[in-house]
Structures are given as structure tokens and as C-alpha cells.
Amino acid sequence: MKPFTYNALPARVVFGWGTSAQVKDELQRLGCSRALVLTTPQQSEAGEKIKAILGDLAVGIYSNATMHTPINVTQEALARAKELNVDCCVSVGGGSTIGLGKALALHSADGDAKIKNIVIPTTYAGSEATPIIGQTENDKDGKPLKTTQKTLKVLPEVILYDIDLTLSLPxxxxxxxxxxxxxxxxxxxxxxxxxxxxxxxxxxxxxxxxxxxxxxxxxxxxxxxxxxxxxxxxxxxxxxxxxxxxxxxxxxxxxxxxxxxxxxxxxxxxxxxxxxxxxxxxxxxxxxxxxxxxxxxxxxxxxxxxxxxxxxxxxxxxxxxxxxxxxxxxxxxxxxxxxxxxxxxxxxxxxxxxxxxxxxxx
The missing domain is CATH 1.20.1090.10 (Dehydroquinate synthase-like - alpha domain)
Known part of the structure; x- marks a missing residue:
């Protein structure tokens, strides 16, 4: 066996059928009480269902997650989160939504308190299991440029894998x-x-x-x-x-x-x-x-x-x-x-x- 180095990533994974019903328990387990649900416009209905499960622990829903995590969208969502005094986001969807949740965690970590992140993936992108974030903004010539970074700040605290939610994926x-x-x-x-x-x-x-x-x-x-x-x-x-x-x-x-x-x-x-x-x-x-x-x-x-x-x-x-x-x-x-x-x-x-x-x- 050759020498090697392996860094295990600290994240809680709950896998099975119907596990999204446990989101309220997981939120409370993190000590959180003011959740913002994140989705793309196309998955707002799924977000509303999660919001209903959370009940009074959900303070709002933001449904403008966008592919490649544009900085302007992140800034808009972050302003919304600060306005609602959010301590946790629940990201429901694929890579676009998960990317936005990571971005909120990253940028809030530079402020007063990091926004924690519970992820409920509905695709197979795998981004939820990584401490990697890609963000897009315009370069000096006004052209979009995507940059990536690796930091534990963006790793979700909890991943709820609910197989039921993937059945409708075309x-x-x-x-x-x-x-x-x-x-x-x-x-x-x-x-x-x-x-x-x-x-x-x-x-x-x-x-x-x-x-x-x-x-x-x-x-x-x-x-x-x-x-x-x-x-x-x-x-x-x-x-x-x-x-x-x-x-x-x-x-x-x-x-x-x-x-x-x-x-x-x-x-x-x-x-x-x-x-x-x-x-x-x-x-x-x-x-x-x-x-x-x-x-x-x-x-x-x-x-x-x-x-x-x-x-x-x-x-x-x-x-x-x-x-x-x-x-x-x-x-x-x-x-x-x-x-x-x-x-x-x-x-x-x-x-x-x-x-x-x-x-x-x-």
C-alpha cells in the first residue's frame, strides 16, 4: 500500500425514502429557528412543500437560484436573508440551488454569523457533498468569468437524500x-x-x-x-x-x-x-x-x-x-x-x- 493522505469531510448524511419529512428535526438539531428555503423558479412548488413542513421555523422562500451562481443573485439573496434575520437556509434542488446555499454560507461567514445550510438534492450533481463553490461575475472586459474555490465554509451541515424527490426528474x-x-x-x-x-x-x-x-x-x-x-x-x-x-x-x-x-x-x-x-x-x-x-x-x-x-x-x-x-x-x-x-x-x-x-x- 502506497502512503496517502485523506481528509474526511464533516457532514451529516441522511439517506432513504421520504427523508425530507425530517427537515424540521434536522433544523432544530442544528439549533436553528429561522430558515430561508432556496429554490430555482422551476422548483418553487417543491420549496413551498418544504416550507410547509418547517412550519413556523421557515421565515421565507427565495426562488431565484440561477445556474453558475452569479454574484448579483447571491447578493440579492443575502440581502433577503439579512432582512429576515435568517440563521439557516434549506436548499431544495440541483446544482444551481445548492450553489446559492453555499454562497450564502460563504459570504455570511465573513459577517456576524455564518448561515448554516441543510441541502435536499433533487438531482445527481453531487455538489452538496463538496466544500467547493463556483461563482460567476464579469471580468474587467465585462465578460462573464467563473471562478472556483475550496473551503469548508461552504460545506453543508446536513444532506437529506430523499429518493422520492428524484422520481420526477425526467x-x-x-x-x-x-x-x-x-x-x-x-x-x-x-x-x-x-x-x-x-x-x-x-x-x-x-x-x-x-x-x-x-x-x-x-x-x-x-x-x-x-x-x-x-x-x-x-x-x-x-x-x-x-x-x-x-x-x-x-x-x-x-x-x-x-x-x-x-x-x-x-x-x-x-x-x-x-x-x-x-x-x-x-x-x-x-x-x-x-x-x-x-x-x-x-x-x-x-x-x-x-x-x-x-x-x-x-x-x-x-x-x-x-x-x-x-x-x-x-x-x-x-x-x-x-x-x-x-x-x-x-x-x-x-x-x-x-x-x-x-x-x-x-
Missing amino acids: PKMTVTSGLNAIAHAVEALWAVEANPITSSLAVQGIEAIGRSIPLISKDPSSRDGRSDALFGAWACGTCLGAVGMALHHKLCHTLGGSFGMPHAETHTVILPHAVAYNAPFAEVAVATVARALGVDNAAQGLFDLAKDNGAPYSLKELGFKEEDLERAADIAAKAPYPNPAPLEKAKILQLLTNAFHGTRPE
């Missing part, structure tokens, strides 16, 4: 959300900080989501499929929180923050090509991914998992402009970061070009 969104989660585990396997604990979780996460996607595509109400997918989301998200990420996540943050591309769909499209890019320099990790998926070629297996289950597999179909490929490659190649394969702009541009056209990796 199959297509299930696939993209699931592959987004798998991306965390894949990069954890070749991370500089890789260790036996996160690698074991990574394999479990890839296996669980890999077998769940076809089940859910065939039957969206599949109990086995939904429970496996949500467990896989936690496992993969925990990997993301414990180790550093590489080229795949850098590209997705570039495409999302600077070009407004949808988060999960972009991860779905880029992942097979990022795996192919790194394969010659991360043979053991890539072979592990292939075994977990039950395929011979990891990059092709990930591509087929998306395409065969109705998910997007090209940047072109997501609305990305071909003339922006050069600038995206330039941004991704600028700042140095750990990655198994050398970071070369020409090769990154070829990766993005293949992803743009939806070319199956070789």
Missing part, C-alpha cells in the same frame, strides 16, 4: 445529471491526491450510476435505479470534495462560466473526450473506469451511455458556437493545474472540436 436530465456525477469520480481516480478511500468510493459511484441510467431510461420510476443513482451521486460528490480535479472540470467551468453553457449537459459532452485525452497518461485509472462501467473502452463507454440513453453528445447541439472554440481552448490552457496528460492548447482545441461535432472517441 430521464434525459437523469442521464446528464448522472454523467455529471460520474465525472467527479473519474477525475478522482487520476487526481494527484488520489487515495484508496476516494478511489473505492469512485468505483462504487461509477458502478451505481452506470447501472442506474439504463434502468431509469426504461422505467423512470424504477426504485432500484433511483436509489442507485442517488447513492452514486453522494459517492461521486464525496470524491470531488476530497481531491482536486483536472482538465475535464476546468473545461466545463470554462464553457459554463465564460460561454453560458448548461452545466450537466456540458459535463456529459466533454467527459468522454477528456478521458480519451488523458488515457495514455492515466492507464490504470482509465482501465478502472472501464471495468466499473463493464466496457472495454472507457471513453467510448461514456459516450455510448449518453447517446444510447437520449442525452446530448455534442457541443453543437447545446448551442455552442464553432467560432468560440479557439477562445475556449485559450482560456482552458492559460492557468496551470494538475492533469495526467500535458496541457497543450492545440490538443485541447482538438478535444473541444471533437466534442463540438460529437465525434465518438477512438
